[in-house]
Amino acid sequence: MDNITLKMLAKELNLSTAAISKALRDSHEISTHTKQRVQELASRLNYIPNAYAGSLRRRKSKTIAVVLPEVADSFFSLAINGIEAIAEQKGYHVLIYLTHENFSREQAILKDFQSGRVDGVLMSLTAETASYQHVCDLHAKDIPLVFFDRVCEEINTAKITTDDFESGYKATQHLIDCGCKKIALLSISNYLAISNRRLDGYRQALKDNNIKNSPINIYCGNDNAVNYRFIQRIMSDKERPDGIVATVEKLTTDVYLVCKELQLSIPQDLKIVSFSNLSSADILNPSLTTITQPAFEMGKAAAVILFKALEKKSFTLRDENYTMPSELIIRGSTVLQK
Amino acid sequence: MDNITLKMLAKELNLSTAAISKALRDSHEISTHTKQRVQELASRLNYIPNAYAGSLRRRKSKTIAVVLPEVADSFFSLAINGIEAIAEQKGYHVLIYLTHENFSREQAILKDFQSGRVDGVLMSLTAETASYQHVCDLHAKDIPLVFFDRVCEEINTAKITTDDFESGYKATQHLIDCGCKKIALLSISNYLAISNRRLDGYRQALKDNNIKNSPINIYCGNDNAVNYRFIQRIMSDKERPDGIVATVEKLTTDVYLVCKELQLSIPQDLKIVSFSNLSSADILNPSLTTITQPAFEMGKAAAVILFKALEKKSFTLRDENYTMPSELIIRGSTVLQK
DNA sequence: GCTATTTACTTAAACGGTTAAGTAAATTAT
């Protein structure tokens, strides 16, 4: 079945395509009577304008992209919800692109955006991302770009983060307060600004408490099986940590499983705090102490700023940092529950 | 900075835009020497073709859509990975659209697809979806459509599911084998075919074991707070179930939390089996017995079929059902662990 | 009653590619 086009409506009503187009956009140049006829026919034939034709002509697509490492992380899935809540109000489409923590995918996706496919971009970098030419290239094309969480500090644009230094500090201090002497920080990136901020906070807390020789900044990769063996090795060592700050949700599962396997009990033998928004934190064995970020609100905030840029004719996204607080929620993985 | 267009390249090299276009697509009509000049200039100026112009002319976008209820469910996030693995091989873009279990969003999204925005669609229905006109409309436009998991039986196209009847049966039989006498099934939809298949399997198992008066098919909605109170009420009743089959991952968290609150112990007071792909099933308190679907493979299978349709000139997606087996993984929520 | 303005359109040129059809020059065939 062939699609209905403006031209077909025009022929049917003996009008020009211009008249139809204007009638459908409720232009004052068209008489009320004609508008009615056009709208009636359009809805009767279920006319749906071709998305590409319109976007090509207007050089705007009413579409934004969200570029994320993955979706199997509660932070990102909540952030998406925040973004979509705003986009829906604004009548924009939201396209979700996943990098799977893969730098070359991120490059390819951003390059594609230079084709004008989307009007604006919200993104969180890959853990691998250590160079920024692809981001610069996109930014140079004047496509509004807002970072959230895994921001790119090198680009002058708006960025939404949480208080990562403070969170790293808070998590570490909490473990120290619980009696930990040897605290490890599990990270998935040596490049990401937020990882480094969390690491800085962790280091500062150790320093302020005069703790030395802690096995600092243990780096995990993107392969779960490898991470598991790695954590296994760390926890098998007789110099094993008695506290862990997991900067990423998914590492926590591995830690729990390793402890189960090695018959180490949490929180007696090991205490752990994880950056996480998992609703199941409460029902883990034991329940998980978390640093919980305001994921939904961060998504919303990022979207709001992006739309400010999109709706202004002379847009300028300045180099702004918005920091939102995250929360330490103490549960059974650091404090023995009744 | 203005974008580079074919026209600009043409002017620069004193060729027609047609020549440039053909050179870039490596046409035999263009001399090797000219091709080289064109390609050299194009890559030097970082020429990126306008996505809308090409798609408009070719009436193909090399883009497929994945329409999902949500992404905060391990089944869907894994299925996406399977889909993207195939799409990447084929050089297609994947756009993810979320319905948030909202029927009118689903309608709006499918309607939009009639604009030719995507070449094909993979989808899982909303829990609310009880009428199918919007799906018929899309299907009538000859846009290839493949369902996975939450399929629409009323539409003649390819469908990928798991053995939902058998899974419902298996889960129920397992609870019966563990001694349950009063088994509830928690569902989020009275409309979805897969919900009904699971329910049928559950009923059959009860029947085969001569169990009557089980509180059949308890319906939960999309609001977590409401679900929580609802489950709370059920579990507070003195006629409360001693076994639960949760047909959806997210309901499990509520059940665990309610039991914690009411000081009911799992599996002594209540045994529960949940449809879930959560990697954290193992570290819950207690670990969770699951029916686990081959989510990644289902995504792959759905994508493979869709691409068969997309790549054939005279495509026909027949009314086919592909059923893949899911697996019962017995853990601590039904059997007391050592 | 004649000019100025408004109304309600139409025409045609974009947007940035792709492609069918045409063509001049070079090559091959006979």
Next chain:
DNA sequence: ATAATTTACTTAACCGTTTAAGTAAATAGC
């Protein structure tokens, strides 16, 4: 040596909209 074919392009139409510019008729202004 001439016709047939191949090579390497160009021209122009087209995809389906939007929109600037043009226009004829109706209305308003004085």
